[in-house]
Amino acid sequence: MTSDGVKDGETPRRSRRGSGAVTLHDVARIAGVAPITASRAVNTPTQVSAEVLRKVSDAIARTGYVPNRTAGALASARSRLIAAVVPTIAGSVFLASVQALTETLAASGYQLMLGQSGYDPQREDALLEAIIGRRPDGIVLTGILHTPEGRRRLVAAGIPVVETWDLTPTPIDMLVGFSHVDVGRRVAEHLHGRGRRRLAIVSGDDERARRREDAFASAAQALGLPEVRHVIVPAPTTLRSGRAALSELLQAGADVDAVFCSSDMLALGVITEAQSRGLAVPEALAVIGFGDLEFAADLHPALSTVRINGAEIGRQAARFIVERAEGRPVESRIVDIGFSIAERESV
Amino acid sequence: MTSDGVKDGETPRRSRRGSGAVTLHDVARIAGVAPITASRAVNTPTQVSAEVLRKVSDAIARTGYVPNRTAGALASARSRLIAAVVPTIAGSVFLASVQALTETLAASGYQLMLGQSGYDPQREDALLEAIIGRRPDGIVLTGILHTPEGRRRLVAAGIPVVETWDLTPTPIDMLVGFSHVDVGRRVAEHLHGRGRRRLAIVSGDDERARRREDAFASAAQALGLPEVRHVIVPAPTTLRSGRAALSELLQAGADVDAVFCSSDMLALGVITEAQSRGLAVPEALAVIGFGDLEFAADLHPALSTVRINGAEIGRQAARFIVERAEGRPVESRIVDIGFSIAERESV
DNA sequence: GTGAAAGCGCTAACAA
């Protein structure tokens, strides 16, 4: 008798459904070993004899067997699935993080499930429920802001969580980010140091950008500069909204000599609008962006911007998650990856 | 006795692991119904009495139960998971498709697993194996080119497949795309119609772009134009490679009055380089892009480009997949969503 | 409308 109660050599009757796909049982039967042995040959080949390994490999090659990870996940309580939540992937500064995350995880045998919250806390909650239902081995979040409900759920689920792109002394679990307050302050100081006095800020309507904005304004005030002009544009930010923002500023008769934009795309919009009006950048107007996207360094004029190592955020988040999933303790749970100001031609 | 052999009201002993999470059994026990009844209350509420529904809902609220979709997927052979493969998400023209896909699927209760093949057939194959192992209810592919091995695997797995962003008479399964050959031809005709005679093409090194390129060159020849100048840049394309490409063209002494770029970012690069050299666009040089990304219409000059409705590709792909997953037959398996030429200032 | 039984495909625990 074989282990599943089927007489030797007979075709097993599947009393229910069965997708018809090749299963580990089929492979084991063909290889002439027990299912668990075939499982070991697949997952921990060092634990089986060369003889068994050969027979099982042959059987797999002959049948085209692809392990059913869903079943494996259920049995082992390890899904090898990681979820990531971003506000949006459209033209976003988070792409480098997601890309690095995907690649680093793939290298360790994990896959990514991507969700978009659309800057909407309610959708984020719904998404969280859907994600938790999949029992991923980890969740990577963009930002630290969650509804109390979402936070509670996440803690209750007991799934490792990495929050990113921000800093807080009280993360849910692990954290990889930088200080938006520091960014705002440093940019104000940078512009001041370059002789700019009449500052403006064009900012997307999202929480982190608002925090940079506030810090920027406070720092300007502390430096004795006139009040900062603000233009808020909807998130996600676009080239178009950058153009519109500069128009608005100019039409309001604002006397500005430098603009801090909450994204590089917005900055490109401001530069584009300036150029179309014959306003020289940086002579008449300095422009500084945020993100240091691929194109920033190659614009004409080259865009000064706040450089965030988004890829490193993704990589570090992946490392955190994998460490945890493999059961290794994570020594430091909070990593401040910092930022720098890429000084180029537009300031 | 309850159905799982545990005496009424007693704590079930879990002989093996058990994540400790609340299960449907727990909910059922608290609600005083059988597990299957609780399952029905959750999944097909119309099939249970109001009384049962209330008791089960209460129990769920009290326990914070989140259904384990992994177990559900295994039992029902429906994962409600869809996989998508893109070459890369970095600054890509596919983002609109992925975004629309995610949203449309989410609205029907499906989630997206995202994989990046990095324009590498081998990685695509590895990815495919990882994906098939998850037994998704559908797979959305970018492009139609797969290794024979990958194609074989996909067919063997019996999972609904939608190929996108291209056209072929022999899709693996379903298809949403447009003709790259037509694009190349139409752009050549468009430039010719606008009085341009000395054409060049700057193209990313990927298969679809090459096909547009070839069709563009052939059409130019058919129109009696001088031979088209080609510059091939690595994929993914960037602003930088666009600038470099125009420099190369100019340094080679090429006498060109129009450039067709295989992406809008590339086109922005060409425009940027032209501007930095004092070369007027469109007067001295016409530039046309591909993709009609968000920023294209708002550049200065506004970028003429090939408009692809990427979001619609994503939505249609989602519809295909969901129809199939719900067991409804898909009437037409091939959709040509076409394209148009957005005529703006750069030509 | 509700429930008992069986099992999806795999692996942890324990035994030999």
Add this chain to the structure above:
DNA sequence: TTGTTAGCGCTTTCAC
């Protein structure tokens, strides 16, 4: 090194 047993948490089948 290999195998037996017993599930992981859910849903299908079939019966009432």
